[in-house]
Amino acid sequence: MAHNWDDLRLFLAVARERTLSSAGKLVRLDPATLGRRVARLEKQLDAVLFVKSPQGYALTEAGEQLFRRAEAADRAMRLAMAEVVPPSDMLTGQIRIGAPDGAANFLLPQICAGLAADHPGLDIQIVALPRVFNLSRREADMAIAVSAPEAGRLVVQKLSAYRLHLAAAESYLAGHPPIRSTDDLKSHRIVGYIADMIFDRELDYLADLGLTRVPLASNSVSVQGQIIRQGGGVGIVHDFALPFLPGVRPVLAHDIHLERAFYLIRHADDRGNQRLSQFADLLSAAIRRELRRLEAKA
Missing domain, CATH: 3.40.190.10 (Periplasmic binding protein-like II)
Known part of the structure; x- marks a missing residue:
């Protein structure tokens, strides 16, 4: 049975995003309209495609079968469109x-x-x-x-590859004891990630330095950089971020240098x-x- 590709496109969005609100943003439809379109597809197919759960819209067995077929069609369409290369290699x-x-x-x-x-x-x-x-x-x-x-x-x-160093604001360093070795860090305020929100082991910079307490923490590296810039403490900063953080300079650069x-x-x-x-x-x-x-x- 032939079905409207647009309905299948909307079905894919809900299946991938798991909520009508998130899927609606992708396909530029309000959640109520999107819900009606999904219900219409279910009626056409005479099958229940989703079960609503606390986590959102979960695929039923029939939904999983349609998802695999619709994804294959979506891939085929993407590849077909990709073969039409715009003139002069201009991307659109x-x-x-x-x-x-x-x-x-x-x-x-x-x-x-x-x-x-x-x-x-x-x-x-x-x-x-x-x-x-x-x-x-x-x-x-x-x-x-x-x-x-x-x-x-x-x-x-x-x-x-990119490099990272321990860094602090000149204003912070001027008002606190000098940092001549890693042992001195124990008496300084540390800025870093929220421990239980580190999503990749490669971001767990401070554990290798034996610094377990982080008085000023954020799950955002850019927020950490701004805390350091405001004189909040000492933390690991990407070298490529330093030009955006005036007044912040590396500390113990010869002793502590990371590469990711x-x-x-x-x-x-x-x-x-x-x-x-x-x-x-x-x-x-x-x-x-x-x-x-x-x-x-x-």
Whole structure:
């Protein structure tokens, strides 16, 4: 039986987002209208596709079967559209990037502004969240991560290593005892992550220094940077963020220096999507250039 592709597109959005409100934002429909469209599809199919639970809309067995088929159709359509390459290699359409907030705040704004200027028909969305993105649910077209995932049908590309140092504001250092060794840190106020909200082991910087108490904490690295800038204490700062934090300088730079890496993650089904691949290449090169530029200024 043939069905309206638009109804299947709406079904996919609800299945991936699990709530009408979140799915409605993606497809630009209010939740009530979206709910009616899903109910209409269920009536057409004579099947219950969702069961409402405390966590949102859960797929039934019939819903799971339709989800697999609709996803296959969605992939086929994405690939077909990708084969139509715009003239002069100009990118168009919408691309959503998921990123940890350090990259989203200090790297992606200027990079994406440049890409948008070069490709006027391109709509770039940056989703900054302190967690791992689920590309299988199409939360984003691609994501930047601080560690390479080991599971899932994903394509993983290492972008670049980056450096981090302990840092503090000149105003804080002027009013507190000197820091000559790591032992001195025990008498200073520490700024860092909220321990139970660290979503990736690579972000657990302070544990390696034996610093277990964090009097000033946030799940956002940009908030941590602003706390440090305001003289709140001492914390780990990305070298590429230092140019955005005037008055903040590295502390114990020769004794404490960390290195991490950014990875670009894409869904394996998008491997043949020329448009996304072209954008990924441009984004990767721009991130490497911007990291070099900012770290040279740190």
